[in-house]
Amino acid sequence: xxxxxxxxxxxxxxxxxxxxxxxxxxxxxxxxxxxxxxxxxxxxxxxxxxxxxxxxxxxxxxxxxxxxxxxxxxxxxxxxxxxxxxxxxxxxxxxxxxxxxxxxxxxxxxxxx
Amino acid sequence: xxxxxxxxxxxxxxxxxxxxxxxxxxxxxxxxxxxxxxxxxxxxxxxxxxxxxxxxxxxxxxxxxxxxxxxxxxxxxxxxxxxxxxxxxxxxxxxxxxxxxxxxxxxxxxxxxxxx
Numbered sequence: 001x002x003x004x005x006x007x008x009x010x011x012x013x014x015x016x017x018x019x020x021x022x023x024x025x026x027x028x029x030x031x032x033x034x035x036x037x038x039x040x041x042x043x044x045x046x047x048x049x050x051x052x053x054x055x056x057x058x059x060x061x062x063x064x065x066x067x068x069x070x071x072x073x074x075x076x077x078x079x080x081x082x083x084x085x086x087x088x089x090x091x092x093x094x095x096x097x098x099x100x101x102x103x104x105x106x107x108x109x110x111x112x113x
Numbered sequence: 114x115x116x117x118x119x120x121x122x123x124x125x126x127x128x129x130x131x132x133x134x135x136x137x138x139x140x141x142x143x144x145x146x147x148x149x150x151x152x153x154x155x156x157x158x159x160x161x162x163x164x165x166x167x168x169x170x171x172x173x174x175x176x177x178x179x180x181x182x183x184x185x186x187x188x189x190x191x192x193x194x195x196x197x198x199x200x201x202x203x204x205x206x207x208x209x210x211x212x213x214x215x216x217x218x219x220x221x222x223x224x225x226x227x228x229x
Contacts, residue, residue: 047217047219095218
């Protein structure tokens with residue numbers, strides 16, 4: 001069975017700094033997809049970035065990037081130049097060949113001015 | 114990004130009554146999902162649906178739950194009868210592919226269901 005673990009329950013940073021959020025996963029599949037989502041204060045869930053397991057290059061979208069370490073089953077999210085509006089709950093998720101998207105428990109990020 | 118619409122945003126219903134949650138997926142998407150979230154906690158998978166059939170369901174998808182998408186219209190989650198523990202936010206989601214290059218899953222804003 002799939003499992004996604006986020007051990008950091010909350011992180012607080014100062015605006016314009018860089019933050020890294022951790023995520024480790026478990027799967028028996030050789031091919032899978034990893035995602036990060038953000039849930040805003042209004043409850044909206046927004047897709048941020050994706051990493052395919054067969055790709056060695058770390059994905060980057062805007063000020064989001066990933067640190068994919070396949071041997072460690074780890075997919076960290078890096079947010080550079082954080083902004084106040086980045087304050088949200090961040091969920092790591094995995095999708096294997098069975099189509100189901102499995103989520104971690106989330107990391108709450110607070111960006112202070 | 115692509116929009117998934119959920120109607121209504123909030124619904125209050127008496128325990129034991131039936132409720133139908135409606136979802137308008139992204140127009141060309143083929144895979145549909147329902148997730149349950151209690152009090153901003155973890156997103157719990159309920160069910161996924163493709164080509165008119167349930168592909169996989171979790172233990173949370175009780176016998177009182179059903180899904181359908183008649184004639185390519187709304188993708189619905191029906192709970193009959195409702196129980197107090199069904200109170201949660203239900204998120205609908207859709208994706209174009211299952212495991213291909215368009216495998217991102219996009220979520221609606223959720224329907225907050227309160228069973229009283």
